[in-house]
Amino acid sequence: MLSGWREATAGRPWRISAKLLIVSSVVTVIGFSAICVNVMLDMRRGEKALARQTLENLATSIDADISRNIDIYDLSLKAVASNMLLPEINTVSKSIRQLILFDHATTAKHFGAIQVFDADGNLTIDASTLDPVPQNRGSEDYFTVHRDNPGAAGLFISRPMLFRGAYSIVLSRRINDTDGGFMGVVAGSIRFSYFHELFERLSLDPEDTITVLRSDRTIMMRRPFDLDIIGTNLNDRRAWKADNLRVGASYSGEGPVDSTPRLYARSGDSGRLFVVAGKPLTAVFALWQREALRIGAVVLVLALFVLGSAILLAREMARRAEAENKLEEMATTDALTGLKNRRKFDQVIDGEWRRAMRQKAPVALLMIDADHFKAYNDTFGHQAGDQVLVGIAICISDSVRRAGDCAARYGGEEFAVLLPNISATDAFKIAETIRGKVQGWSDDQATSTVSCGIASLVPAAGMDWSILVAAADKALYAAKAGGRNQSVVASLPKLSLAA
Template identity: 45%
Template sequence: MNGLLPKPKAVPTKRLFALGIGLVLCFSAICASILWEMAGKDYQHAKEGATNLVASIASEIDRNIELYDLSLQAVADGVKLRELGKISPELRQVVLFDRAATAKDLGSILVLNTAGDVTLDSRTLTPRTANYADRDFFQVHRARADSGLFISAPWVTSDGEYLISLSRRISNDDGSFAGVVAGSMRLSYFHNLFRKLNFGLSDSMALFNTDGVMLMRAPFDIGKIGQSIRDSQVFKQYPARQSGFYTTKSIVDHVSRLYVFQAVGHHPLIIAEGLALDGIYADWWQQVWLIGSVVAALCGFSIVLMFYLLAALKRRAAAEGRLAHLASTDALTGLANRRRLDDTLDVEWRRGMRAKSPVSLLMIDVDHFKTFNDTYGHQAGDAVLATVGRCIASSTKRATDLGARYGGEEFSVLLPGIGKAGALEVAEQIRAKLTAARKSEHELPTISIGLSCLVPDHERTSRDLLKAADLALYQAKHEGRDRVIISPIGWDKSGKRHVA
């Protein structure tokens, strides 16, 4: 038996396309999840190693500073002993500085009086002639009784050696300021300590005080010593957290790193190690290239296609926006056109009716424009209209105000929510700006303005507002032009129209 074969169903192209993209994305998500987990393990391993190293270095520095601080405290307590002045200078040195640190990277301990002059020196019986009243540590201790151990910013000796000062306040029994005991520590101590560590090529280790001043950095760069890193990420966590980690780009050398930081004991110091992300993820990236090559090709195709479609949609939206703008804007003056004015007037009229608020309208006409056009030409006439448009635009400041070209040499200004006094002020401002422009452009004509102001209700329409403004404009022309005439037509409280 003969018969027609059934017509095959249309292939659901969009559905198959969506299914294919869905499968690619699903497979990509699985691969990405595996790779993400591997990256997380590498990151965690690096963080744990850096945390242990930072803790070890912080402990080492804390121990040495603590020993030196004990020496400073011993001197601060000893100088207040009354018997000190009764013994020989040699014995006094032993009593005061017996616990003074003697390591090669530690300098002498000085005792300063209230004026900042050196009175005692751990290295010599005859103290040096020097005054340190201008140093930051002296000023801090003089101002604050609770300053504790102060660690200064780096400073340079006359022979080019970098040091930091460690100091404590000496107080009288009544708590008043009695001087300062200060010692110095060579930054070479930290340099030698960091140099022993095994860093990657782009890894770093830094020691800075809580004011953000760099004390030492590895890899070593003398130009970085004393540099402020107060804007670094660590100070967004410290002092709320005494230790932590974060990932950011270094403000020193602009290398992206994982940073692990820890406060050095109770001292105003922070130690931080930075591990370059390139180093952390070096092995991981090889696996990414191996696993993700095919997936990346599929995703790349999909992304390119989506971006192409998105770009097409954006171009279409932009074109529609431009068309909408052109459809509602006068090309010569940049003001709204009559169509937009009519639409906006209807909206504001209804809003004014609900709010029982006035709506004002200015009708503006360029005086003797036809004669001006015939005398100077259409280009000059267009320039006049553009100038009037600028005067209107610069005088309508509120978002609800609307300046429009009504047609030919006629303009309108819609002022919702403004009474006669406010509308008159805007009208005179437009005339004043055109007068000011006329001083530089002598051939500009004048303008006449008709002003109407009504409170909308159900017995009148926005056309009544237009008609009243137009009649006022006609009256301004009749009375000699270059003036503002307010429409005498209004309504009393009962809603009955009357002539003022």
């Protein structure tokens, strides 16, 4: 079987190589493409990480600026709440009281004037005037949160609201008496103009967003500015999860305000306000997309070039293989009969002999010779003789059909048929079939008959296939000596002959 496979594949080595060339080219292209895809994905992750770090730094710097200003303003509120407990505060003149309670920090740009409300919410002191206009703020959340929560302390930042004629966020603190009782509220404001000016100083793209939120996720300010969004609480958005903006995390996708996919990064948790910076994903990956398209185009061109070159080379190799197969066939085929020639027969019998020796299987050989061929050739000429040889070859080919069988013109008017893995009895039947077909085909039975010698044995170590040829040849001579037009089987190993 192994030698048969070698025989089957020996005639098309270039065809196999062409297939391997194409397969290896495809594997190479796929490998390089996979490497390029992996590199591009790494670049994409790098672009995202860089954008996230940039957004985190931006959000942190904005948060620091806002926190610093709130702290400055809160110090003024604390001073007012503390100084309201001084016994002399109600005995001095209004102008002196203003100097005691209020510092210059509260007069800074974008800061609203500090106001003091009594326990009923009535305005008693206003940093902007000595004689404030009477008003009551007892219903505002920045007042009620301190009045209704005696245990609450610290700074309260209200929702965005219209305060003293300008949109602002109100900062307030509770004023307690010496016994901890509620005396009123001190409140001030930071106008929206502060945030607008802060955001304008930044170099941002039109689609970039900056959102300032209170600790309960209420939107205090947003860029781009939209008054309808200011004051909205994100906890009310069912499609938005609180974990999307947790501390130290980023989020990619649609935000809670609009449907534009963005990369969002949050500043640290300061306890009062925090900042979220967002950038459209199209802008984050714009450079990466250009590089990906450029590299992808180059890889595609190279892949097409490699595959095209491999296909062209494979076609040339296939043509060469076909030409070599034809040359090999011509070199191993008898030109007259179309059977294998002596050279090819010797190669085949050598391989089959080795295979049969390994597998301990029999090998049979038929030696066939045309009867009275020399006399026929001398009488009717060489062309008529050639026609006889072609007819005998046709009869042999028609009788030998197995893939492993080998029919060859052994020399002159002599033919050989190698029959692997077959007994002498079966080989004798095939020989008789061939002899009968030749006899039936011929119009002149006296001149167009054949004699057959048959030999079959199982090769053993130390034996050579020439033994099989010699045995079949002796059987052929025995057939001719016995009157021709008959088949004789050689008796092995003593080589005695049996008709």
